[in-house]
Amino acid sequence: AQTVTQSQPEMSVQEAETVTLSCTYDTSESDYYLFWYKQPPSRQMILVIRQEAYKQQNATENRFSVNFQKAAKSFSLKISDSQLGDAAMYFCAVGGATNKLIFGTGTLLAVQP
Amino acid sequence: KAGVTQTPRYLIKTRGQQVTLSCSPISGHRSVSWYQQTPGQGLQFLFEYFSETQRNKGNFPGRFSGRQFSNSRSEMNVSTLELGDSALYLCASSLLPGLSYGYTFGSGTRLTVV
Numbered sequence: 001a002q003t004v005t006q007s008q009p010e011m012s013v014q015e016a017e018t019v020t021l022s023c024t025y026d027t028s029e030s031d032y033y034l035f036w037y038k039q040p041p042s043r044q045m046i047l048v049i050r051q052e053a054y055k056q057q058n059a060t061e062n063r064f065s066v067n068f069q070k071a072a073k074s075f076s077l078k079i080s081d082s083q084l085g086d087a088a089m090y091f092c093a094v095g096g097a098t099n100k101l102i103f104g105t106g107t108l109l110a111v112q113p
Numbered sequence: 114k115a116g117v118t119q120t121p122r123y124l125i126k127t128r129g130q131q132v133t134l135s136c137s138p139i140s141g142h143r144s145v146s147w148y149q150q151t152p153g154q155g156l157q158f159l160f161e162y163f164s165e166t167q168r169n170k171g172n173f174p175g176r177f178s179g180r181q182f183s184n185s186r187s188e189m190n191v192s193t194l195e196l197g198d199s200a201l202y203l204c205a206s207s208l209l210p211g212l213s214y215g216y217t218f219g220s221g222t223r224l225t226v227v
Contacts, residue, residue, distance in 0.1 A: 033212040043201060045218035091156065095212045098169050100158035
C-alpha cells in the first residue's frame with residue numbers, strides 16, 4: 001500500500017520570498033513517480049512538477065524545484081520568488097504500476113503582498 | 114488545444130437518484146481516470162479506462178460505475194445516491210496508460226446530494 005503525508009495544513013509566504021512544502025511517502029514499489037499538483041479555486045488540478053524515483057537528480061521547473069530524498073522517502077517542493085498566483089492548495093502524490101495516484105491531504109499556501 | 118472537459122460543472126441531486134457525469138479527454142488522449150475529492154477523505158481513485166476497458170478500480174461500492182466510448186470519452190454513473198457521495202469528481206486524461214505519460218485534469222463536476 002502507498003501512503004502520502006503532508007504535515008503542513010497551511011503555509012504563508014511573502015511575495016518574492018521562498019517557501020518549502022513538505023511531503024513524506026511510503027510505498028513498497030521499486031518503480032514509482034512523485035508529483036506535486038496545484039489546485040486553485042478554479043478546482044482544476046494542475047501539474048507543478050514530476051519526479052521519477054529512479055532519477056537521482058532533483059526535478060526543476062522554472063521557480064519550482066524538489067528535494068527528493070529517496071532513502072528518507074521525502075519529497076519537498078520549493079517555490080522561489082513566490083507570486084500572488086502561486087496561492088492555492090498544493091497536493092503531493094505518488095503513483096506506481098497501477099497508475100493510480102495516492103494523494104496527500106494538501107497544504108494551503110497563502111501569498112502575502 | 115482544448116483541455117479535459119467535464120460536464121456538467123455543478124449538479125444537485127436527491128438521495129436515491131442516480132447521476133451520470135461526462136468527461137471528454139484531450140484530443141488524442143486515450144486513457145481516462147476518475148477521482149473523487151471530499152473534505153473528509155481527500156482525493157481517492159475511482160477507475161481508469163483505456164480502449165473502452167476498465168483497467169483499474171478503486172475501493173468504491175458497486176454503485177459507482179463507468180464506461181469509455183470508442184472516441185475515448187468517458188462517463189461515470191452513481192446509482193442510489195447517498196449524502197456521502199457529495200463531492201468534486203475529477204477526470205484526468207493521458208495519451209496512454211502509465212504515469213510516465215502525464216495526466217491532465219479537468220475542472221471537475223461538483224455533485225451535491227440533498
